[in-house]
Amino acid sequence: DADVTQTPRNRITKTGKRIMLECSQTKGHDRMYWYRQDPGLGLRLIYYSFDVKDINKGEISDGYSVSRQAQAKFSLSLESAIPNQTALYFCATSDKGQGATDTQYFGPGTRLTVL
Amino acid sequence: GQSLEQPSEVTAVEGAIVQINCTYQTSGFYGLSWYQQHDGGAPTFLSYNALDGLEETGRFSSFLSRSDSYGYLLLQELQMKDSASYFCAVGSWGKLQFGAGTQVVVTP
Numbered sequence: 001d002a003d004v005t006q007t008p009r010n011r012i013t014k015t016g017k018r019i020m021l022e023c024s025q026t027k028g029h030d031r032m033y034w035y036r037q038d039p040g041l042g043l044r045l046i047y048y049s050f051d052v053k054d055i056n057k058g059e060i061s062d063g064y065s066v067s068r069q070a071q072a073k074f075s076l077s078l079e080s081a082i083p084n085q086t087a088l089y090f091c092a093t094s095d096k097g098q099g100a101t102d103t104q105y106f107g108p109g110t111r112l113t114v115l
Numbered sequence: 116g117q118s119l120e121q122p123s124e125v126t127a128v129e130g131a132i133v134q135i136n137c138t139y140q141t142s143g144f145y146g147l148s149w150y151q152q153h154d155g156g157a158p159t160f161l162s163y164n165a166l167d168g169l170e171e172t173g174r175f176s177s178f179l180s181r182s183d184s185y186g187y188l189l190l191q192e193l194q195m196k197d198s199a200s201y202f203c204a205v206g207s208w209g210k211l212q213f214g215a216g217t218q219v220v221v222t223p
Binding site: 031033044048107 | 123145146148155156157158159160163202206207209210211212213214215216
C-alpha cells in the first residue's frame with residue numbers, strides 16, 4: 001500500500017463549488033504539506049502543518065483552507081473554486097526527526113479542473 | 116526570501132552526462148535538495164547537500180557551493196528512464212522552496 005494517498009485522483013468541478021481534497025499517510029510523520037503545481041512554475045506551497053494543532057500559510061494560501069483532522073490526515077478545501085485554481089495538487093509528509101534534511105514524501109497527486 | 120533558477124530543458128543522448136545547474140538567492144537555508152518527477156507522477160527525493168562539496172548516489176551526484184550560491188545535479192550514463200523533470204529546492208525551518216524545474220529529454 002502507498003504511504004501517502006490522495007483522494008480523489010481526478011476531479012472536474014464548476015466555478016463556485018466547494019471542493020475538498022484529502023490526504024492520508026501511514027508513514028507516522030508529523031509534518032504535512034499541500035502544494036499546487038502549474039506548468040513552468042514548479043511546486044508552490046499552499047499550507048503546511050507541523051502537528052495536529054499547528055497550521056501555517058504557505059506562499060499561495062489565498063482561496064484555500066486546510067484541516068488537520070489527525071496526525072495522519074490533512075485536507076485541503078477550495079471554498080469557492082475558480083478556473084485559475086485548475087492545477088495538479090500534491091500532498092507531502094516529512095519527519096521532524098530527520099533534522100535539517102527536510103526530505104519530503106509526496107502523494108500521487110490530484111488533478112483538479114475548474115470549469 | 117528565496118528564489119531559485121534552473122534551465123527549463125536539457126536534451127542529451129543515452130549514455131551521456133548531463134549537468135543541471137541551480138542558482139539561488141536566499142536569506143538562509145539548511146541545505147539544497149533535488150527531486151525527480153516523471154510525467155504525471157509524484158516528485159521523489161534524489162539527493163541532499165547540507166555542506167559544500169559533492170554527494171554521490173549511484174549514477175547521480177549533487178554539488179553545493181554556498182559561497183557561489185550555486186549547486187548542480189549531475190546525471191551520468193544517461194538512460195531513457197532518466198527522462199523526467201528535476202527540481203532543486205532549498206530547505207529551511209521544515210519547509211522547501213522549489214525551483215521551476217528542468218525537463219531532461221533523453222534520446223536514443
